[in-house]
Amino acid sequence: MKSAQGIFYGIGVGPGDPELLTVKAINAIKNSNFIIAPKTEKKSDSLALTIAAPYLRADVQIVYQTFPMVKNFEESPELFEGNVTEILKYLRDGQNVGFLTLGDPLFFSTYIYIFKLLKKSGVQIETVAGVPAFLAIAAKIGYPLACGNDILSIIPATADTEKISAALKNSDAAVLMKVYKNFGEVTEILNAENLSENAVLVSRCGLEGEKISDDINSLKNEKLNYLSTILTSKSKVKS
Numbered sequence: 001m002k003s004a005q006g007i008f009y010g011i012g013v014g015p016g017d018p019e020l021l022t023v024k025a026i027n028a029i030k031n032s033n034f035i036i037a038p039k040t041e042k043k044s045d046s047l048a049l050t051i052a053a054p055y056l057r058a059d060v061q062i063v064y065q066t067f068p069m070v071k072n073f074e075e076s077p078e079l080f081e082g083n084v085t086e087i088l089k090y091l092r093d094g095q096n097v098g099f100l101t102l103g104d105p106l107f108f109s110t111y112i113y114i115f116k117l118l119k120k121s122g123v124q125i126e127t128v129a130g131v132p133a134f135l136a137i138a139a140k141i142g143y144p145l146a147c148g149n150d151i152l153s154i155i156p157a158t159a160d161t162e163k164i165s166a167a168l169k170n171s172d173a174a175v176l177m178k179v180y181k182n183f184g185e186v187t188e189i190l191n192a193e194n195l196s197e198n199a200v201l202v203s204r205c206g207l208e209g210e211k212i213s214d215d216i217n218s219l220k221n222e223k224l225n226y227l228s229t230i231l232t233s234k235s236k237v238k239s
Contacts, residue, residue, distance in 0.1 A: 002095060005091055005092055005094060005123060005124065006033070006074075006090065006091040006092075006093070006094050006095045006096040006097060006124075007031070007091075007124045007125075007126055007133075008087065008091055008096075008097050008118060008123050008124065008125045008126070008138050009028040009031070009032060009096065009097065009098040009099065009116060009125075009128060010099050010101065010105040010106075010107045010114075010125065010126070010127040010128065010146045010228070011027075011028050011052070011098050011099060011100050011101065011105065011128045011130070012025060012101055012102075012103060012104040012109075012128055012129055012130015012131070013023050013025065013051045013052050013101065013102060013103075013130055013135075014051065014102075014103065014130050014136065014206075014225075015056065015102065015103055015131060015132070015133035015136040015205045015206050015207075015227075016047075016051060016088060016204065016205055016206030016207035017051075017205075017207075018051050018052070018053070018054050018055075019137070020131045020136060020206065021051070021052070021055065021130070021212055022128065022129065022130070022131075023145075024090045024128050024129075025130060026055045026129045026199075027128065028098055028116065028128050028175065029052055029055045029056060029098055030057055030083050030158050031080060031096050031098075032056065032057075032060075032064055032096045032098030033060065033061065033063070033090070033095040033096050033097070034060070034061045034063055034089065034090045034095055034096070034097045034099060034232050035049070035052070035056065035062050035063065035098045035099075035100060036063050036065055036097060036098065036099040036100065037049035037061050037062055037063065037064050037065070037095075037100055038064075038065055038099070038100065038101065038111075039064055039065070039066055040066070040067065040109055041146070044104065046064060046100070046209075047102060047198050048100035048101055048102050049062065049100055051100075051102075052100050052194065055164070062072040062227075063086070063090075064161060065083045065086070067080070067110045067113075068214075080113050080114060080117060081117070082146075083114060084114060084117045084118060084119075084121075087099075087114070087118065088123070088203065089120060090120070091123050092093070093162065096145075099114060099164050100131075101110055101130070101228075102133075103129050103131065103132045103133050104129055104130040104131070104132050105127050105129070105130065106127060106130055108156070108177065108178075111127075115127070118165065118226075120174070133177075133205055133227065133229055134154070134167060134175040134177070134200075134229055134231065135204050136206060137200075137202045137229055137231060138231060138236070139207045140202070140205060140206070141202065141212060141231075143200060143231050143233075144233075145173055145175070145231065145233075146173055147235075148171055150172040150235075151170065151172050151173075152171065152173045152174065152175070152196060153167045153168070153170070153171040153173075153174045153175070154174070154175045154177065154178075154179055154224075154235070155167050155168070155174055155176050155177070156178050156180070157176045157178050157179040157181070157183075157185075157186045157230075158178050158181060159175060161185060161189060164186070165189055165192070168189065168190075168193045168195060169193065171234075171235035172234050172235065173231075173232065173234065173235070174195070174231075174232050174233075175229060175230070175231055176229065176230040176231075176232070179201070179224065179228050179229065179230055180223075180224040180225060180228050183219070183220070183224050183228075184220055185198040187216055187219075187220060189227070190216065190230075190232060192215070195232045195233075195234065196216055196217060196232070198232050198233050198234070198235070199216050199221065199230050199232040199235050200212065200213070200214045200226070200231050200232075201213045201216050201224075201228060201229070201230045202229055203224060203225040203227060203229075203233075204215075204225055205229070205233030206228070211225070216230065220222075
């Protein structure tokens with residue numbers, strides 16, 4: 001017998017390697033009757049679903065939901081109401097729903113928008129932590145991110161250049177995410193702050209087409225993949 005209302009799982013599937021899913025994430029996937037596979041308006045598939053594929057139940061129902069790219073969720077929550085309404089229908093039918101998200105659900109994730117709206121509905125929510133890309137990258141290339149009293153900043157490269165520069169000045173090390181759009185500007189800032197020498201860029205960590213470069217200036221004219229991240233530090237960490 002199913003309960004009167006299902007459980008909503010927010011499931012972090014990590015950066016790309018299916019082996020980086022936690023046991024808890026795998027159990028949540030297996031407990032889900034419906035799996036929400038988020039995708040953008042420009043793509044017909046879901047990378048998060050591909051990563052989770054080895055753990056899907058044979059009888060699970062896959063529901064693709066399209067999510068618009070927005071800068072300020074608070075100004076346009078109505079864009080997500082259709083997705084929430086569909087999820088609530090399944091939950092109120094007593095079905096468990098798993099929402100897949102790259103990396104960690106509460107870290108630069110579309111899941112956050114759905115989470116905020118569903119909390120108002122009083123449904124049972126279980127958020128399952130996932131491995132963020134920058135931690136998988138650091139482990140893969142052997143790049144210590146923070147030691148002792150080091151201050152580590154995680155910076156979206158889409159932020160204002162002044163904010164990026166200020167964060168870098170006040171940090172011992174930094175992770176720059178979403179660098180694919182304005183990579184040229186980011187490179188210039190890192191050069192100005194003397195942080196390009198220790199910078200490493202990794203694209204598609206753990207996925208087909210993975211690329212690692214410790215010379216970011218040589219990539220100035222290249223079109224980067226959406227899943228590109230830069231690690232840098234004021235301490236020498238590269239051999």
